[in-house]
Amino acid sequence: MKTIKEKHSLLMRWTHWVNFPILTIMIWSGMLIYWASDTYTFTLFGHTFFHFFPDSFYKFFHIPSRLAEGMAFHFLFMWFFTLNGILYFFYTIFSGAWRELIPQKNSFKEAWLIVLHDLHIRRTAPPQNKYNAAQRIAYSAIIVMGFGSVITGLAIYKPVQFYWLTWICGGYHFARILHxxxxxxxxxxxxxxxxxxxxxxWNNFRSVVSGFEVINEKFATQTEGNPVNDNLKPDVDHL
Structure with a gap:
């Protein structure tokens, strides 16, 4: 018998899907800005072997000569990115969802076992709740990365006005590298x-769209007390 179970809240799904186009625009516009000062190269003993992005990359995406456009989009959508991130952060705090996201003491060990399982090297995966150990680490890291992007972004956007923030980031050039x-x-x-x-x-993807997932209760009964039965493995959430 199949039943429908709520898995993801509306606010979690909203911030998740809103963040996707915002971050895409931020990366795209960031490349338009980076083109104006393409300084990152692989240099050894004074010889530059290649730039991080070759000229063919810029030509393919028609990036050159669009600096002003990139700055306009980047500095506009950074506010949406920041507000969306703040909304999600405070939601996890006040709803208690942070308990399902914060890595536990065994998370790093279990995450390695999950990687081995996904590579079909290990037969069984560690038991999980809503998120497995790898997800806890990845989703917590992405929140920290979001804060890091905002801080380093402000440090290189207004290095004079936010001189103290630029100093915390190790200076303008190091803040740019971090960003x-x-x-x-x-x-x-x-x-x-x-x-x-x-x-x-599909069941996993559907839950992030609708907020619900379909569960086979017969499977749940059969696997009770044996969450890592590989022959009766359910749909598993991944990163």
Whole structure:
């Protein structure tokens, strides 16, 4: 018998889906800004082997000569990104959802076992509640990264007005490096996130859209007390 169970709240789903187009625009507009000062290269013994982004990358996405456009979009949507992040942060605090997100003392050990399971090296995965250990680490890290992006972004946006923030970030140039590294982190997280959602299946994706998931009660009865039965493994949430 299949039953419908509530899994994700409306506010969690709202902030999740709103953040996707906002972050996409932020990354795109950030690349338009970065083009004006493409300084990151791989240099060894005074010889530059390659720039982080080759010229073909800029030509393919038609990035050159769009600095003003990039700055306009970036500095507009950073407010939406910040407000959406603050809303989600305070929601997790006041709703108690942070208890399901914060990594536990065994989370890093279990996360490694989950990685081995996903690579089909380990037969069984550790038992999980709403989120597994890998998810707890990833989702907590993405919140910290969001705060880091806002802080470093303000430090390089207004280095004179926010001189104390720029100083905390290690100076203008180091703040820019951190901001750039966080952006690369978002891209990597997004790729892994999409792959894991596809692997997790339709039931998992549907729960993030509607807020509900379909549960096979016969499975729940059969696997009670044996949450890692690989022959009766349910749809599993991934990153």
């Amino acid at each position: 750039f590294a966080l952006t690369i982190g978002y891209v990597l997280f997004f790729i892994i996130h999409v792959v894991q959602v596809v692997l997790a299946g």
